[in-house]
Amino acid sequence: MSFIVQKYGGTSVANPERIRNVASRVAESHKAGHRLVVVVSAMSGVTDSLIKLAREVNPEANAREVDVLLSTGEQQTIALLALALHGLGIPAVSLTGAQAGIVTDRIHTKAKILNITPKKVLEHLDSGHVVIVAGFQGQNEEGHITTLGRGGSDLTAIALTAALKADTCEIYTDVDGVYTADPRLVPHAKKIAEISYDEMLELASLGAKVMQARSVEFAKKFKVRFEVRSSFNHNPGTVIREEHAAMEEVVLRGVSLEKNQAKVTIIGVPDKPGVAAGLFSALADSGTNVDMIVQNVSLDGTTDLTFTINKDDLPPARKVIEAQVAKIGARSHTAQDGISKLSVVGIGMRSHTGVAATLFSALAQAGINIQMISTSEIKISVIINESEGPRAIQVVHDAFKLGA
Numbered sequence: 184m185s186f187i188v189q190k191y192g193g194t195s196v197a198n199p200e201r202i203r204n205v206a207s208r209v210a211e212s213h214k215a216g217h218r219l220v221v222v223v224s225a226m227s228g229v230t231d232s233l234i235k236l237a238r239e240v241n242p243e244a245n246a247r248e249v250d251v252l253l254s255t256g257e258q259q260t261i262a263l264l265a266l267a268l269h270g271l272g273i274p275a276v277s278l279t280g281a282q283a284g285i286v287t288d289r290i291h292t293k294a295k296i297l298n299i300t301p302k303k304v305l306e307h308l309d310s311g312h313v314v315i316v317a318g319f320q321g322q323n324e325e326g327h328i329t330t331l332g333r334g335g336s337d338l339t340a341i342a343l344t345a346a347l348k349a350d351t352c353e354i355y356t357d358v359d360g361v362y363t364a365d366p367r368l369v370p371h372a373k374k375i376a377e378i379s380y381d382e383m384l385e386l387a388s389l390g391a392k393v394m395q396a397r398s399v400e401f402a403k404k405f406k407v408r409f410e411v412r413s414s415f416n417h418n419p420g421t422v423i424r425e426e427h428a429a430m431e432e433v434v435l436r437g438v439s440l441e442k443n444q445a446k447v448t449i450i451g452v453p454d455k456p457g458v459a460a461g462l463f464s465a466l467a468d469s470g471t472n473v474d475m476i477v478q479n480v481s482l483d484g485t486t487d488l489t490f491t492i493n494k495d496d497l498p499p500a501r502k503v504i505e506a507q508v509a510k511i512g513a514r515s516h517t518a519q520d521g522i523s524k525l526s527v528v529g530i531g532m533r534s535h536t537g538v539a540a541t542l543f544s545a546l547a548q549a550g551i552n553i554q555m556i557s558t559s560e561i562k563i564s565v566i567i568n569e570s571e572g573p574r575a576i577q578v579v580h581d582a583f584k585l586g587a
């Protein structure tokens with residue numbers, strides 16, 4: 184008998200038939216004698232339509248109320264799955280995030296989990312129930328409902344695995360595991376048998392939405408090994424775990440593409456201490472997440488500063504940028520969306536050379552212009568035109584011979 188936390192994502196519970204499919208899989212595990220906690224997402228599309236609804240009612244919707252609304256998506260599926268399990272004669276009980284004892288900070292719509300007191304979960308498990316917990320939600324210390332950021336049901340599952348000291352965590356989704364690239368973009372991408380936390384974290388942060396990046400960070404911190412698998416078959420999936428020596432033998436683990444980026448250039452920035460600090464502090468204070476930053480060599484006492492941000496942050500960031508351009512005495516600024524970030528990731532890059540050369544040559548041969556470059560120990564990212572993204576990821580994937 185094992186103690187298992189399973190998580191089923193939105194597409195796996197998208198309609199009554201799929202909910203019944205999940206119920207029969209859960210029933211199988213229950214009948215095999217396992218102690219089971221099942222985390223579910225909202226049915227696919229529900230969270231998006233709730234966000235849209237809130238904006239239609241009030242474009243500047245209050246974040247606390249947005250969380251009250253968004254949490255209803257998962258509340259539907261926990262009840263539906265419990266009902267489906269009852270239909271199969273399995274004792275099951277549904278709990279909201281708050282009832283499961285998930286306590287978060289106060290940052291509505293992207294709250295962090297502070298602690299979990301899973302008293303009720305354990306009580307129901309001890310009385311022989313399958314416990315179904317609503318993903319993506321908790322409550323803050325004042326008792327207000329919070330949500331954990333998009334894709335946050337992954338975090339609920341991993342955090343519950345750690346808090347309950349469960350034996351395994353299985354993340355069920357609509358693909359067979361983590362692939363060398365998004366199989367929707369690169370159809371011949373290959374399933375990865377095992378991947379280190381750091382590689383998964385980079386891929387997830389750089390556009391591979393198969394796992395929420397924060398959930399991977401949490402898993403790394405609390406050493407939660409987990410497996411990503413399909414809810415539509417019984418194929419083995421991808422194990423995400425601490426790294427081991429053999430993993431470095433593979434030069435590249437995968438390629439990812441992140442759309443919805445914007446590039447801002449501040450032209451004629453006076454080249455003196457404190458200017459960058461002022462600009463980026465103002466952007467941080469406004470909640471804008473700045474990604475890549477490039478500063479040119481100074482000419483005539485001024486320089487150009489280019490950085491990327493999420494496209495959705497551009498409208499509010501513009502006001503801050505305009506104010507800063509005036510304040511620091513820069514000449515002007517330009518802002519452009521329609522760009523993407525393509526990244527290659529692998530801990531093997533620490534010990535293998537030539538990755539940058541292969542990446543840049545592949546893009547050059549395909550006639551794709553690189554606008555910006557950034558590197559870290561285990562990744563290289565380039566900014567390219569969004570329209571060239573799908574072709575770029577294919578040629579890069581081929582150049583590194585990652586395909587099946």
Ligand code: ADP
Nearest residue numbers: 192193194356360361362364365367391392393
């Ligand atoms: P869920 O609703 O189960 O949480 P998501 O839609 O959040 O599922 O994540 C699964 C999707 O992630 C897949 O359908 C796939 O298109 C996408 N994806 C992006 N990059 C990758 C990758 N490297 N490997 C597997 N899937 C990926």
Ligand code: ASP
Nearest residue numbers: 224230319333334335336
């Ligand atoms: N329903 C939430 C979302 O769509 C959380 C999740 O699916 O993990 O982002």
Ligand code: MG
Nearest residue numbers: 192334392393
């Ligand atoms: Mg997801």
